[in-house]
Amino acid sequence: MVTPIEQRFMDKHQGSADRHEKAKDLFPDGVTHDARRQHPFQLYYTHAIGPHKFDVDGNRIIDYWSGHGSLILGHSHPAIVDAVQNQIAKGTHLSGSTDLEIQWGQLVRELIPSAEKVRFHSSGTEADMMALRMARAYTGKTKVIKFQEHFHGWSDYVAVGSAGIGGIPKETLSTMIVLPPNDISVVENTLKENKDVAAVILEPTGAHMGLEPILPSFLHELREVT
Numbered sequence: 526m527v528t529p530i531e532q533r534f535m536d537k538h539q540g541s542a543d544r545h546e547k548a549k550d551l552f553p554d555g556v557t558h559d560a561r562r563q564h565p566f567q568l569y570y571t572h573a574i575g576p577h578k579f580d581v582d583g584n585r586i587i588d589y590w591s592g593h594g595s596l597i598l599g600h601s602h603p604a605i606v607d608a609v610q611n612q613i614a615k616g617t618h619l620s621g622s623t624d625l626e627i628q629w630g631q632l633v634r635e636l637i638p639s640a641e642k643v644r645f646h647s648s649g650t651e652a653d654m655m656a657l658r659m660a661r662a663y664t665g666k667t668k669v670i671k672f673q674e675h676f677h678g679w680s681d682y683v684a685v686g687s688a689g690i691g692g693i694p695k696e697t698l699s700t701m702i703v704l705p706p707n708d709i710s711v712v713e714n715t716l717k718e719n720k721d722v723a724a725v726i727l728e729p730t731g732a733h734m735g736l737e738p739i740l741p742s743f744l745h746e747l748r749e750v751t
């Protein structure tokens with residue numbers, strides 16, 4: 526049964542409803558990213574400026590999602606549009622080094638002073654996979670501790686501990702240890718009992734973009750015990 530609020534949503538978003546019908550045949554669940562699945566259908570947008578997105582039916586929507594958290598300056602910020610337009614005319618993949626990469630690396634190190642060296646990757650998933658491999662290679666150990674529901678991308682290793690993920694070999698799963706966050710005694714005991722831990726990985730702000738926050742004291746304690 527369609528509820529009054531659903532009916533109102535459908536009436537206001539007929540253009541999105543039509544597009545969803547086409548997309549259902551093309552993409553799994555009609556979406557191109559799992560997190561965009563919405564009931565009864567997701568919206569289709571034409572453009573976005575600052576804090577607003579505009580959909581195909583002409584509705585203006587306040588954007589609380591901000592590019593899955595990545596657009597910290599809002600949509601289409603003039604300085605970013607300028608920089609991208611300038612660079613695209615000069616080439617984007619020079620298969621060589623540039624002054625910009627040095628500036629970028631220095632800025633990353635300013636933001637994260639504990640980063641001794643910087644390596645760029647094309648996605649967070651890939652960066653985390655490489656970080657785990659490096660920790661395993663450096664320590665000669667195999668296991669990695671992660672925390673329940675913390676997200677580190679889609680690779681087989683770190684997907685353990687999240688709901689509804691199949692298709693991961695048990696051999697891979699057996700190299701991961703999933704612990705509850707915010708309890709340092711559990712981490713300490715695990716490290717005492719297990720001498721094969723190469724690394725501990727976590728979302729320092731907590732699972733689900735900080736919706737399940739990490740206590741600042743836990744971060745300090747974790748640094749001490751590792």
Ligand SMILES: Cc1ncc(COP(=O)(O)O)c(C=O)c1O
Pocket residue numbers: 647648649650651653676677678679728
């Ligand atoms: C903490 C964290 N690690 C890893 C990732 C994976 O990044 P990507 O989607 O670029 O693979 C994300 C993405 O949201 C993230 O929030």
